[in-house]
Amino acid sequence: MNDPKRQRLEDAYVAAHIAALTLLEDLHQIVEDLPAPGNDEHPIDWGHVGSLNHLCEQLAELKRHFS
Structure with a gap:
């Protein structure tokens, strides 16, 4: 590949x-580290539910954008 513009394009993509x-x-690691149901040491609350649902909405929107 001798075209410098093409190389810059491919480098940027990579x-x-x-x-x-x-x-x-x-x-993925953040979601894995979220509190788990039944863990009395780190109990879940409705704030956790809302945050996780918000994340799911944002991820679904991203998925729709790239589908």
Whole structure:
């Protein structure tokens, strides 16, 4: 590939792809670390439910955008 514009384009895409995967991994870890039902040490409340539902709405919107 000798076209510098094309190379910059592909480099930018690769960087954005890596950033997206990293963010998804971070979000996955955050969700995994949320309190679990039945855990008396870290009990869930309606705020947790609302936050998780809000996250689900945002993720669904992103999914619709890329589908």
